Amino acid sequence: MGSPITTVYSRIKRLEDSGVIRGYKPVLDAARLGRPTTAFILASITYRTPGVEETLDQRLIAQEVARFPEVQEVHIITGDWDLLIKVKGRDVADIGRFVVDKLRTVRGIEKTLTCMVFDTAKETLDLPL
Amino acid sequence: MGSPITTVYSRIKRLEDSGVIRGYKPVLDAARLGRPTTAFILASITYRTPGVEETLDQRLIAQEVARFPEVQEVHIITGDWDLLIKVKGRDVADIGRFVVDKLRTVRGIEKTLTCMVFDTAKETLDLPL
DNA sequence: CCGATCACCGTAAAAATTACGGGTACAACC
DNA sequence: GGTTGTACCCGTAATTTTTACGGTGATCGG
Known part of the structure; x- marks a missing residue:
C-alpha cells in the first residue's frame, strides 16, 4: 500500500520549503x-x-503586455518575431479587440501576427518528476 | 474586514460543484x-x-505529441503551420534531442521550426474574474 | 402576499495538516 | 571501528482547515 500519511505530508512540506512547490492554484475552466x-x-x-x-527595452514592453489580465503568457523569442503572446477571449472578435485596442496601443509594439487556436490537445504547467 | 470564513468556504464549494474550479495543482519551479x-x-x-x-488525423497526431511529459502545450492553429507545441527542457541540446529523437519520429509530423525562448515575462493559466 | 430559490453566516462535527520526537540508514571523517 | 551529522521515515497528539447542517434575510415570479 502507500506510505504513511504523515510521511507523505512531510515530503510535501519538504518540497514546499525547498521551493520546488511555489504554491497552489485552482485549475479553472x-x-x-x-x-x-x-x-x-x-x-x-x-x-x-x-x-x-x-533587451532591457524589450523586457519592459513584455512586462507591459503581461499586465493585461486576458494575457496568459508573454515570451521573448528567437526568430523573425520578438514576442510571443498567448491570450484567451470570448471569441475571435474579442481577440481582435484585444489586438487592435490594447496590444497595438502599447508603446513599442510595431507589428503583429495573430494565430487562432482551433483545438488544444494539451495545456498545462505540469513538469516531469 | 473580509467575509465570514464559512461564507468564503461555501462560495468556493459552489465554484467547485459548478465546475468553474476543476481542481487544484501545485505551482512548480x-x-x-x-x-x-x-x-x-x-x-x-x-x-x-x-x-x-x-482534422481527425491532426487531432490524433496532436494527442500523440501531447503524451511526451516534457510537452506542456499542443495546439492546432491557423496559419502556415498546423501545430504549435510548447516544451520545457534542461537546455538547448535537450530541446534538440526532443525534436530530433522524439517529435520527428511521430508518424505524420512532416516539418518543424523550433523557436527558443530567451525570457518569459508571464506564464500562467489564470483567468480574469 | 406567497412560495421558491439562493446566498449569507453561525455552531458543531469531521477531516486535514502540522509539530514534535524517536528510530534508522548512510556517508564523511578521525 | 567508532563517531558525528544529516536526511528521511513514521507514529502520537495538537492544531487548523474544511464540511455539515441549519436558520435567516433578500429577491423574483406569479
Missing part, C-alpha cells in the same frame, strides 16, 4: 468563465528610447 | 526541477491515412 477562445500573437518591437539597451 | 529552458515548436503534418478525415 476557461469556457465556463466565458473565455473559450485562445490565440497566439507574434509581435515585433521598435526601439523608441535611444540610448537604452535594447 | 521549472528551474529547480531541471527544466529552465522553454521552446515553442511549429510543426506541419502529412496525411498518411487516405480516406480518414483530415
Whole structure:
C-alpha cells in the first residue's frame, strides 16, 4: 500500500520549503468563465528610447503586455518575431479587440501576427518528476 | 474586514460543484526541477491515412505529441503551420534531442521550426474574474 | 402576499495538516 | 571501528482547515 500519511505530508512540506512547490492554484475552466477562445500573437518591437539597451527595452514592453489580465503568457523569442503572446477571449472578435485596442496601443509594439487556436490537445504547467 | 470564513468556504464549494474550479495543482519551479529552458515548436503534418478525415488525423497526431511529459502545450492553429507545441527542457541540446529523437519520429509530423525562448515575462493559466 | 430559490453566516462535527520526537540508514571523517 | 551529522521515515497528539447542517434575510415570479 502507500506510505504513511504523515510521511507523505512531510515530503510535501519538504518540497514546499525547498521551493520546488511555489504554491497552489485552482485549475479553472476557461469556457465556463466565458473565455473559450485562445490565440497566439507574434509581435515585433521598435526601439523608441535611444540610448537604452535594447533587451532591457524589450523586457519592459513584455512586462507591459503581461499586465493585461486576458494575457496568459508573454515570451521573448528567437526568430523573425520578438514576442510571443498567448491570450484567451470570448471569441475571435474579442481577440481582435484585444489586438487592435490594447496590444497595438502599447508603446513599442510595431507589428503583429495573430494565430487562432482551433483545438488544444494539451495545456498545462505540469513538469516531469 | 473580509467575509465570514464559512461564507468564503461555501462560495468556493459552489465554484467547485459548478465546475468553474476543476481542481487544484501545485505551482512548480521549472528551474529547480531541471527544466529552465522553454521552446515553442511549429510543426506541419502529412496525411498518411487516405480516406480518414483530415482534422481527425491532426487531432490524433496532436494527442500523440501531447503524451511526451516534457510537452506542456499542443495546439492546432491557423496559419502556415498546423501545430504549435510548447516544451520545457534542461537546455538547448535537450530541446534538440526532443525534436530530433522524439517529435520527428511521430508518424505524420512532416516539418518543424523550433523557436527558443530567451525570457518569459508571464506564464500562467489564470483567468480574469 | 406567497412560495421558491439562493446566498449569507453561525455552531458543531469531521477531516486535514502540522509539530514534535524517536528510530534508522548512510556517508564523511578521525 | 567508532563517531558525528544529516536526511528521511513514521507514529502520537495538537492544531487548523474544511464540511455539515441549519436558520435567516433578500429577491423574483406569479
